Amino acid sequence: MSGRNTALTPPADATAPVRHPDAPAPGELLGAHYEHCFGCGEDQPHGLHLESRAGEGVRVTAEFTVKTAHQGAPGLAHGGVLATALDETLGSLNWLLRVIAVTGRLETDYLRPVPVGTVLYLEAEVTAVAGRKIYSTAVGRIGGPEGPVAVRADALFIEVKVDHFIENGRPEEIRAAMAEPDQVRRARAFEVNP
Numbered sequence: 001m002s003g004r005n006t007a008l009t010p011p012a013d014a015t016a017p018v019r020h021p022d023a024p025a026p027g028e029l030l031g032a033h034y035e036h037c038f039g040c041g042e043d044q045p046h047g048l049h050l051e052s053r054a055g056e057g058v059r060v061t062a063e064f065t066v067k068t069a070h071q072g073a074p075g076l077a078h079g080g081v082l083a084t085a086l087d088e089t090l091g092s093l094n095w096l097l098r099v100i101a102v103t104g105r106l107e108t109d110y111l112r113p114v115p116v117g118t119v120l121y122l123e124a125e126v127t128a129v130a131g132r133k134i135y136s137t138a139v140g141r142i143g144g145p146e147g148p149v150a151v152r153a154d155a156l157f158i159e160v161k162v163d164h165f166i167e168n169g170r171p172e173e174i175r176a177a178m179a180e181p182d183q184v185r186r187a188r189a190f191e192v193n194p
């Protein structure tokens, strides 16, 4: 058996994901969880400024416009940036579960080149949960929300305690985030649901 698939295949005792009763309503924008986040933060000039929206069940949709700062080859998006867009979209699913989790494994397929100026339409969903392990999948389409799939990913997120960030993050940023007077913004910087 190849090790590649095993890690992203839920075990036999995995269960279906449960949307938290206080999760944002379908259609609601989730907003940035941290203003300096490279994926979604509004204070990152070259960041992706990805906007995620709650879907039905444990699903989200998101949009990301490829800018000149995101090139890998002339006029084309960098593959790592596209992986970031998938990772960020998948990460925003935690908000619907009300679980703090980080990416443990992200496996990405690149199916079509993505030119600068393209809007990438992303959809992600949690497929299964097994203890601290959250299995999810995402696609990114071009040419419209129903367009062809350009990128896709399967992921395993691992639930962690807030200490994961506090103990491992650089002290300057941890102090600044903890000093945020707005309780909701402070909690979301650490991906904690208030």
Ligand SMILES: CCCCCCCC(=O)SCCNC(=O)CCNC(=O)[C@H](O)C(C)(C)COP(=O)(O)OP(=O)(O)OC[C@H]1O[C@@H](n2cnc3c(N)ncnc32)[C@H](O)[C@@H]1OP(=O)(O)O
Residues within 6 Å of the ligand: 007, 033, 039, 087, 088, 089, 090, 091, 092, 093, 094, 095, 101, 102, 103, 104, 105, 131, 132, 133, 156, 158, 160, 191
């Ligand atoms: C709204 C939010 C948006 C956020 C979007 C962006 C999300 C991110 O990019 S997060 C940043 C990138 N990720 C990280 O920095 C994580 C770094 N890694 C770590 O800190 C640790 O390895 C961590 C926390 C993932 C796991 O460590 P730890 O808590 O000790 O758990 P550990 O006991 O090793 O593993 C737990 C289970 O997960 C499994 N597992 C852990 N890592 C992997 C992996 N890479 N592949 C497969 N399985 C894994 C283990 O096999 C174990 O399974 P089982 O319970 O069946 O034995």
